[in-house]
Amino acid sequence: MKKLVLLLVLIIIATFALAACGGQTEDSPAQTTIVTGDGNVDSDAGQGDEPSEPEGSDDNDNVNLVEDDAHSPDAFVFTFRDVVIEMNKNVTYVINQLGEPDGVFEAPSCAFDGIDRIFAYGTAIQIYTYPLGDNDYIHTVAFFDDTVRTTDGRIRLYDTVEAVINAYGDDYEYDTGMYTFTRGRTVLEFLTADGVVIGISYRYLIDG
Numbered sequence: 001m002k003k004l005v006l007l008l009v010l011i012i013i014a015t016f017a018l019a020a021c022g023g024q025t026e027d028s029p030a031q032t033t034i035v036t037g038d039g040n041v042d043s044d045a046g047q048g049d050e051p052s053e054p055e056g057s058d059d060n061d062n063v064n065l066v067e068d069d070a071h072s073p074d075a076f077v078f079t080f081r082d083v084v085i086e087m088n089k090n091v092t093y094v095i096n097q098l099g100e101p102d103g104v105f106e107a108p109s110c111a112f113d114g115i116d117r118i119f120a121y122g123t124a125i126q127i128y129t130y131p132l133g134d135n136d137y138i139h140t141v142a143f144f145d146d147t148v149r150t151t152d153g154r155i156r157l158y159d160t161v162e163a164v165i166n167a168y169g170d171d172y173e174y175d176t177g178m179y180t181f182t183r184g185r186t187v188l189e190f191l192t193a194d195g196v197v198i199g200i201s202y203r204y205l206i207d208g
Contacts, residue, residue, distance in 0.1 A: 074183050074184040075087065075183050075184045075186045076186040076187070076188045077151060078151050080121070080148065081098060083097040085141055085202075086138070087138055087139065087186045087202060088137055088138065089137065090135050090137060090138075091119065091127060091135075091136045091138050094138070095119065098121060101119040101121055103120040105118040109130065112130050112131050116128070116129065116131065117129045117136055124143070124144060124145055124148050125141055125142065125143055125144065126141070127140075127141050130206065139203065139204045140201055140203045141201065141203075142199070142200070143156070143157055143201065146158050150200065153168050154167065155167055155168075155190070155197065158198075159196070160196060160197070161179070161192050161197070162195075164192075164197060168181050177192045177193055178190070178192070185204060185205045186204055186205065187203050187205065188202055188203075189201045189202075
């Protein structure tokens with residue numbers, strides 16, 4: 001039953017987290033490529049690289065990219081295997097620290113010029129990125145089993161809503177089972193059913 005619930009959560013997150021797609025066009029066909037094994041990563045790209053708009057590109061004008069420093073008291077960050085994962089940072093740093101992912105899922109980006117990617121690390125987490133220039137930047141980290149916990153609140157899948165509120169307080173937005181906590185340009189989301197957490201994700205607010 002737990003595996004079925006997590007599969008449904010994976011489908012929900014994968015549907016909405018791939019860089020805010022608003023519908024496919026002839027230029028971005030509804031097609032997904034799955035890449036496994038070694039990934040090609042530019043080892044020269046560092047953690048501190050911030051997104052910058054490519055020269056001559058007008059495709060991203062409708063997307064609000066805020067170059068805030070996500071690693072601050074006013075932002076959610078996640079630590080996995082002793083590696084700090086910050087929202088809106090170059091994913092190459094994380095891959096260099098964690099090692100190659102177990103799988104990479106790719107699809108043409110609806111909002112950017114390039115490819116949206118999901119980097120999977122076992123059954124624990126998936127890291128979602130958006131393309132800008134020659135790099136990929138983290139916009140979402142999603143949990144897929146109960147071996148990982150949120151960094152500051154220590155919440156994991158199948159904990160109770162009461163535990164979430166005890167850890168993060170009552171300053172949240174609620175909509176159809178989703179509790180959303182906001183810090184600066186980042187959010188921490190808990191999808192719940194029957195008072196139990198069935199989905200957890202960190203997300204960077206690209207739009208708005």
